[in-house]
Each structure stands twice: as structure tokens, then as C-alpha cells.
Amino acid sequence: MRMLLLLGCSVALLSACSDQNEAAEDKLERAAETSATVAGPMPAALGLSEAQLLDADLVLADGKELGDVAQVVRGPDDKVDRLLVEIEDSNPDRYVHVPILGLKTVTKGDDTDLVTTMTGAEIAALPEVKLPAP
Known part of the structure; x- marks a missing residue:
């Protein structure tokens, strides 16, 4: 009986955490x-x-997707200096700041992606950015 109660509490806790993550x-x-x-259409x-930028994916030079741009981040001078990127296939979702410096654009049809010179391992090693509570 205790095992069932403990399992039920664990499921409820995980569900609450998942709901908070989704809300954030x-x-x-x-x-x-x-x-x-x-900001409008201005570059x-x-x-x-x-x-x-928000529609772009972060990719390697070979086109392998590393993540999705979730937010454009500006520095104290109001210039974009980094992007908040959700790392591809992370579970739970993991976010990192990727410096804008060194990124290049590549267009394929109607899609524009951002190519990084960083490796997938380097992106994964960036410090995680915790989303603020909703």
C-alpha cells in the first residue's frame, strides 16, 4: 500500500513539474x-x-540541427549579443545562451537557419539557462 501511495505522489510531483515547465x-x-x-521588420x-531569428534553427555546417532559437537577447547596449536556444532532443528541455558572434545565416528555400562553428558537444557544454517560474 505504501508503494502505491509513494508511486502516486511521485507521478503527481512529476506532473506538477511538467506543468510548471510548460507554463514557463x-x-x-x-x-x-x-x-x-x-521590434518590427528592422534587422x-x-x-x-x-x-x-526566432524562426531560425541553430545548425552545424553540415545542416545537422542543434536547437531552436527561443529568444533574442540584447546586451546593455541594446544590441543582440546572444540567443537563447532550446537544445534539440533534450528531455527535459534544456536552454543555453549562444553568442551571436560567429554565427552565419544560410537560406534553403523559405527557411533561414543559423550556422555555428561550435560543435554539438560545445553547445551541450554551455551553462544551462533556467527559465523563470511562470
Whole structure:
């Protein structure tokens, strides 16, 4: 009986954590979209608007996807200096800041991606950015 109670509590706790993570991710997405709308079509970095940066994937030179841009981050001078990237296939979702310096754009059809010179291991080794609680 105790095992069932313990298992039930564990499932409830995991569900609550998952709900909090989803709420934090939703809040982040809304804030990023609002910022992109306010910034408008003007280039923010790399010749791309904030909205275009948010639509981009972070890829290696061979096209392998490393992550999705979740937020455009500006420094004290109000210039974009890094991107908050959700690392591909991380579970639970893991976010890191990737410096804008060294990134290049590549366009394939209607898609624009950001190519990094960093390796997948270097991206994975970047410090994790915890999303603020919703």
C-alpha cells in the first residue's frame, strides 16, 4: 500500500513539474513573440529581424540541427549579443545562451537557419539557462 501511495505522489510531483515547465516555456514564447512584434521588420542581428531569428534553427555546417532559437537577447547596449536556444532532443528541455558572434545565416528555400562553428558537444557544454517560474 505504501508503494502505491509513494508511486502516486511521485507521478503527481512529476506532473506538477511538467506543468510548471510548460507554463514557463509558454510565457517565454509569448514574451519573445511580443518583443519581435515590437521590434518590427528592422534587422536585429545578422541581417535578420527578431521574428526571423526566432524562426531560425541553430545548425552545424553540415545542416545537422542543434536547437531552436527561443529568444533574442540584447546586451546593455541594446544590441543582440546572444540567443537563447532550446537544445534539440533534450528531455527535459534544456536552454543555453549562444553568442551571436560567429554565427552565419544560410537560406534553403523559405527557411533561414543559423550556422555555428561550435560543435554539438560545445553547445551541450554551455551553462544551462533556467527559465523563470511562470
